[in-house]
Amino acid sequence: MSLEQIQLNYADATGFVVDRTTNPPKVLGQAFLISRNRAVTCASSVYNYSEAPWALALNFVHPDVVVSVKGMVIHPEFDKKAARTWYLNQTGNPGEQCVLNNDMATIVLDSFMPDMPQDKVGELNRALSLPFNSQGVEASGSIRGSDFLNILGGILQANRTGLVTLFDGRNIPLARLQVGPNAIQKVYFRGLLGELAFFELLYRQPAEGYSFQSGDVFNWGNVRDITAPADALVAEAQRRVDELPGMFQYLGGPGSRYQQRIENYDASNASETIAWFSERLWTCIDGYLTLDNLSERAGVDTFTVLQAIREMVNKAQISMINRKPFHCGGQIGTPLVSHTDFEVNAWDPLQAFFLDPLSGRPVWLQGNFFGVANALQPKNMLHTIAMPNNVPGAMILKDYKLIGIHDGPHAAKPGQPVPPVKCFQFMWMGALLDITAKKGRSDDEDGQAMSGLRSKAATEIEEGAKPAVPAEKLEKYVCPNCYTTNTQVGPCFNCGTQIAAPEPDPDEVASKPSTTVALKKIQEKTKLSNQHLIGIAVVLCIVAILVVPSLLAPPNNNTAPPAATSSDHQSSEKAMKVAVENAGFKATAVPGYWYEDTSDITKPQASFGLYSEQSNQKLIFVVIDDTSPIENLSNFCGLPPFCDVYRASNLTDIKLDEGSQLLGDGALKYFVGRYDTKVPSTDGHFVKESILIGSFPSPKAGKSILIIGRAFDAAKGYDYKTALWLCDQMGEDFTAHGNATRTGGGNVVTGTATSTSTSTSTGSEEKPFATDAQVDTFIKSMQTHIQGKLKVPDDVVDEMKKHHPQKLKAALTVTVSCTDGSITKMEINDQSDFESQTNALQRAVSSSAPFDDPPRVKDGSLTVKVSINKDKIKVERQ
Numbered sequence: 001m002s003l004e005q006i007q008l009n010y011a012d013a014t015g016f017v018v019d020r021t022t023n024p025p026k027v028l029g030q031a032f033l034i035s036r037n038r039a040v041t042c043a044s045s046v047y048n049y050s051e052a053p054w055a056l057a058l059n060f061v062h063p064d065v066v067v068s069v070k071g072m073v074i075h076p077e078f079d080k081k082a083a084r085t086w087y088l089n090q091t092g093n094p095g096e097q098c099v100l101n102n103d104m105a106t107i108v109l110d111s112f113m114p115d116m117p118q119d120k121v122g123e124l125n126r127a128l129s130l131p132f133n134s135q136g137v138e139a140s141g142s143i144r145g146s147d148f149l150n151i152l153g154g155i156l157q158a159n160r161t162g163l164v165t166l167f168d169g170r171n172i173p174l175a176r177l178q179v180g181p182n183a184i185q186k187v188y189f190r191g192l193l194g195e196l197a198f199f200e201l202l203y204r205q206p207a208e209g210y211s212f213q214s215g216d217v218f219n220w221g222n223v224r225d226i227t228a229p230a231d232a233l234v235a236e237a238q239r240r241v242d243e244l245p246g247m248f249q250y251l252g253g254p255g256s257r258y259q260q261r262i263e264n265y266d267a268s269n270a271s272e273t274i275a276w277f278s279e280r281l282w283t284c285i286d287g288y289l290t291l292d293n294l295s296e297r298a299g300v301d302t303f304t305v306l307q308a309i310r311e312m313v314n315k316a317q318i319s320m321i322n323r324k325p326f327h328c329g330g331q332i333g334t335p336l337v338s339h340t341d342f343e344v345n346a347w348d349p350l351q352a353f354f355l356d357p358l359s360g361r362p363v364w365l366q367g368n369f370f371g372v373a374n375a376l377q378p379k380n381m382l383h384t385i386a387m388p389n390n391v392p393g394a395m396i397l398k399d400y401k402l403i404g405i406h407d408g409p410h411a412a413k414p415g416q417p418v419p420p421v422k423c424f425q426f427m428w429m430g431a432l433l434d435i436t437a438k439k440g441r442s443d444d445e446d447g448q449a450m451s452g453l454r455s456k457a458a459t460e461i462e463e464g465a466k467p468a469v470p471a472e473k474l475e476k477y478v479c480p481n482c483y484t485t486n487t488q489v490g491p492c493f494n495c496g497t498q499i500a501a502p503e504p505d506p507d508e509v510a511s512k513p514s515t516t517v518a519l520k521k522i523q524e525k526t527k528l529s530n531q532h533l534i535g536i537a538v539v540l541c542i543v544a545i546l547v548v549p550s551l552l553a554p555p556n557n558n559t560a561p562p563a564a565t566s567s568d569h570q571s572s573e574k575a576m577k578v579a580v581e582n583a584g585f586k587a588t589a590v591p592g593y594w595y596e597d598t599s600d601i602t603k604p605q606a607s608f609g610l611y612s613e614q615s616n617q618k619l620i621f622v623v624i625d626d627t628s629p630i631e632n633l634s635n636f637c638g639l640p641p642f643c644d645v646y647r648a649s650n651l652t653d654i655k656l657d658e659g660s661q662l663l664g665d666g667a668l669k670y671f672v673g674r675y676d677t678k679v680p681s682t683d684g685h686f687v688k689e690s691i692l693i694g695s696f697p698s699p700k701a702g703k704s705i706l707i708i709g710r711a712f713d714a715a716k717g718y719d720y721k722t723a724l725w726l727c728d729q730m731g732e733d734f735t736a737h738g739n740a741t742r743t744g745g746g747n748v749v750t751g752t753a754t755s756t757s758t759s760t761s762t763g764s765e766e767k768p769f770a771t772d773a774q775v776d777t778f779i780k781s782m783q784t785h786i787q788g789k790l791k792v793p794d795d796v797v798d799e800m801k802k803h804h805p806q807k808l809k810a811a812l813t814v815t816v817s818c819t820d821g822s823i824t825k826m827e828i829n830d831q832s833d834f835e836s837q838t839n840a841l842q843r844a845v846s847s848s849a850p851f852d853d854p855p856r857v858k859d860g861s862l863t864v865k866v867s868i869n870k871d872k873i874k875v876e877r878q
Contacts, residue, residue: 006400010353011362012333015060017041017069017107017393019049021121022169027357030393031058031107032402033335040432042392042407043078043105044098048087050074052124054114058107061360063717064328071108073435075427077377078102088130092173094191097389099408101373101380104427106435130171132211138162140211148207149234155212156182156230162214166207175201178220184233185225190296194226195233200301202237203244240303247306251313254292257325258285258309258318261807265317274308281308285318288325288359297358316804326360328656328674330690331717338429339401344369344381352385352406354394369398370423373410379428382410384421396426404428572597575608582606582623584664584699584734590726593617601642610726616716619692619723622706629695629706630669637671637693640708645675645689656690661724662826663696663731665738667842670694670707672720690718694727699734728825739823739849770855775877778855779864782816783875785851790844792871793836800870807833810841811867813878818860821850829865841868 013033018025029045039058049056049072056069074080079100086098134140143151148166155164159181166175175189175197187197190204226233248254260282267279274281281298291309295302312318344350352365367385372378383396387406396404404426412418489499575595579585589595589610596609598620606623620642629636639647648654654673661668671693676686692709707727711718728735770778799805810832815825826845832838845866854862863878 003400007353007362007364009333010336010395011062011355012060012329012331013336014062014353014355014395015039015058015067015332016355016357016360017045018057018059019055020057021055021116021124025057025059027390028056030354030357030391032393032395033333034106034338034432035335037109039107039109040393040405040429041105041107042103042405043074044083044100044103044407045392046072046105046107047074047078047080047083048128049124052120052127053107054116054120055124056107057113058109060332061355062326062328063330063332064326065330065332065717066113067109067111067332068113069107070110070114073106075102075104075431075435077434078104090130090172095389097392097408099411099425101377102427102431102434103392103407103425104405104431104435106432125170128170132171136213136215136217137211138214140209142209143207145205148205148210149202151210152177152179152184153234155179156184160212160214161216162212163218165211165213166201167209167211168206169208171209174206176218178218179230182230183226184230186220186223187226188223191299192301193223195228195236196301196304198226198233199237199240199303200295202234203241203302240301244303244306247303247310248291251291251306251309252320255290257287257290257321258313259287259321260285260317261319262317270308271311274304274311277304278308278312281305285312286359286361287321288356288361290359293358319807322652323655323657328690329717329719329721330674331719336395336402338432339398339403340428340430342398344398344403346371348398350383350385350403351397351400352383352387352394353397354387354391354406357390370419370421373425379431379434381426381428382419382423383426384423386422387424402429569594569596569611569613571595572608574599578606578608578623579610579621579730582698582700582703583608583621583705583731584737585730586733590729593726610730611712613712615722615726616712616718617709617723617726618712619707619709619726622708623698624695624704624706626702627697627704630666630697630704633669633671633693633695636695636706637673640673640675640691640693641706642708643675643691643710645677645691646686648673648675657720659828659831661728661828662735662738662823663727664699664734666697668694668696668707668724668727668731670720670724677714687714689714690720692718692720692723696727696731736822736824739846768856770857775855775857775862778851778853778862779875779877782848782851782864782866783873785848786844786866786875787873789847790868790871790873791840793834793840796834796837796840796871799834805870808837808870809868810838811865812841812845813863814845814866815861815863816849816851816854818854818856818862821852821854823849824861830867832868837868841866841873844873 015031017028017031019028029042031039031041033039046056053069053071057066058069059066082100083098090096152164156179161180164177164179165173168174177184178186184198187194189197189201192200265282267275270278277298277300284294284297289297295305298305346369348369350367350369354363356363365385365387367383370382370384373380373382381404387394392406392408394406395402396406407425407427410423410425571589571594575597576587579595580587592614593610593612596611598607598609601620602622608621610619634651637651651673654675656672656674658671672690674688674690677689679687689710692707694707696705698705709720709723796808799808809830811830813827813829814823817824828838865876865878867874
């Protein structure tokens with residue numbers, strides 16, 4: 001599996017633990033799935049909510065799914081008392097983080113989002129509010145918005161010297177201001193100091209309470225004094241606040257994201273107002289951070305950031321992204337497997353994976369394993385990965401396999417030697433056994449045991465079902481992935497992982513009959529339970545009864561109907577014929593799918609469907625008698641046909657993705673949008689559904705195929721990439737025929753019609769595997785060949801002549817057969833701002849095939865990335 005695929009899987013299974021009672025929701029840490037309804041996080045992030053799990057939610061930003069928390073189990077050896085003491089003594093200073101041993105917890109998830117009664121929210125806020133220290137406080141109270149300036153003005157007019165502290169709704173310090181006679185001397189807010197901190201504080205106005213202490217009561221260290229008079233500082237801050245709405249409007253709003261358009265940025269060419277920090281800002285423009293969050297990352301106030309962004313936009317150095325950087329597929333990732341079956345030795349290389357708390361961008365960091373933090377508690381370990389302070393719950397991996405959960409910076413206890421390098425603490429994933437061994441309870445109103453932490457048999461007993469075996473005699477097997485207790489070997493009832501039977505007792509084996517021992521060995525090898533063996537035996541008997549007579553009967557020359565592709569569904573022969581004749585698809589559907597007759601849905605237009613409950617796919621392919629879907633797909637995207645949804649007034653607002661991939665004689669173009677269905681939700685809006693609309697040319701001249709793809713069960717979300725993969729697999733022969741036509745090759749097998757093939761077996765010796773040098777030589781020759789076939793469109797030539805041209809880059813992923821050098825697959829990776837440039841690149845690649853003397857590699861095909869920058873072609877091995 002590629003690193004890109006690993007990152008996608010990890011990102012889809014990772015979410016932010018948030019307190020949804022605050023506005024905006026406060027990020028407490030990160031968590032990742034270990035089963036379909038359970039996630040792991042740091043106990044220090046959630047222990048305060050043990051009695052109020054309803055206040056928490058897990059926000060999976062990449063698939064755009066938010067689920068509620070209905071219960072949690074804290075590691076039995078986590079010191080809640082020490083954690084509570086730390087919480088009550090926090091000062092709001094940067095870098096504060098609670099790091100204790102056994103910092104691990106599991107949270108139980110639920111798709112239903114409960115209400116938050118005001119009385120419960122008030123009770124939670126009182127429990128989480130820090131005790132107010134009134135020592136030396138001369139004035140205090142609650143404030144809102146512009147009240148801050150009035151209170152600050154009163155203190156300045158009184159010529160008092162002291163410290164103004166601003167608090168949030170739970171008495172946690174947010175900002176501090178040292179004031180003197182008619183002077184604001186020092187300011188701290190959100191990591192900023194001095195004038196910039198004051199400007200940002202006046203813009204954000206986050207405080208809900210304040211206090212004033214006279215005298216020099218705070219140690220500011222070497223922080224310099226602000227030289228500007230107080231009235232001038234306030235006037236400048238107010239001017240910036242007044243101008244910010246217009247600047248945001250010019251740049252697309254606070255939620256806009258920007259990407260770099262040039263490779264190398266030279267800060268010396270920037271204006272004097274931004275040159276001092278523009279290089280730092282440049283590294284922050286990654287397509288993930290919004291304008292509203294850039295200031296916190298860049299270390300300046302929002303006004304100064306927007307000044308720099310506006311200048312970079314005007315110089316065409318950056319451009320706004322019109323879509324989110326997340327795929328927003330609506331379906332969370334698969335649970336992650338904990339790999340505790342191999343050793344980790346001192347200084348072994350480790351990796352860390354987490355989502356950036358400000359932007360959601362996936363982040364990888366490298367480091368080493370250092371050892372255990374405490375010999376008495378060996379599951380508390382150390383690593384040297386330089387982690388930021390605000391990512392408790394990040395994954396720690398070895399060889400990109402999950403082994404632990406990151407807690408925070410390690411602090412040696414008094415009397416312990418200090419490590420020679422900066423170390424951080426993490427918990428070994430094997431500690432999950434300590435949690436599941438403890439009987440946890442859910443904090444929901446029913447008081448039932450948490451899902452996934454009890455055995456299936458125990459559940460049946462609680463619900464009144466009569467178990468086949470007394471509970472005290474049931475076998476117990478612990479799942480190696482989610483550590484749930486099961487009552488039999490085979491798939492885990494909680495996460496589906498195969499559970500192997502334990503090694504039998506030799507004395508017990510000796511006393512059993514030989515047939516019993518043989519069956520036991522079969523079970524160990526095949527991972528089958530007793531019920532599975534009984535089922536197999538019954539099936540074999542039925543097969544013997546049905547098949548043996550047919551083998552003895554005379555042959556039947558009649559063609560049988562298509563075989564069932566699902567245990568509950570039979571493929572429609574009528575739909576299969578429409579698919580083969582009009583779409584060039586295979587006659588047999590991919591396993592797990594079946595051909596569905598959809599002619600009643602689309603009449604009078606002919607059509608067929610490919611459905612799958614297992615993959616949650618319901619695709620309808622409509623035969624169109626012209627090529628309008630290929631030429632103007634957007635005409636079908638506003639209101640997808642045969643879908644009970646509302647028309648989208650602006651496709652940009654609903655777009656999740658769009659692109660094209662090679663299929664048949666041309667390309668499959670697709671658009672994925674999130675539409676409002678005509679089903680009202682509980683919040684008064686409409687339930688949204690992701691729908692794929694696509695088109696590709698039919699094998700029959702003048703016709704095209706329109707695709708409408710959606711989820712079989714909308715409640716489970718929709719993975720449109722599976723639909724694209726299905727089209728690629730079903731049209732494989734059609735695409736091969738198209739490649740042969742484009743490259744001047746011979747005939748191939750298409751649908752049910754078979755013609756002669758130009759490739760014959762010569763009986764010659766098979767070529768040896770190519771060396772890396774031979775592959776590199778072949779790739780260079782590909783690059784030269786494609787460059788010679790490239791015809792740069794006129795509009796691209798005109799754009800190249802401009803001083804600041806638009807994006808003139810595009811990239812394809814191309815798979816070349818090692819047998820004959822033909823192209824078996826071509827996908828668009830990066831789309832140019834000029835569609836003509838992307839099309840020209842595709843034509844150049846197609847017309848260059850087949851490539852001479854392809855090298856033989858292990859996979860039988862060579863995948864390369866073909867990119868174009870203006871008029872230059874580059875080919876790289878994937």
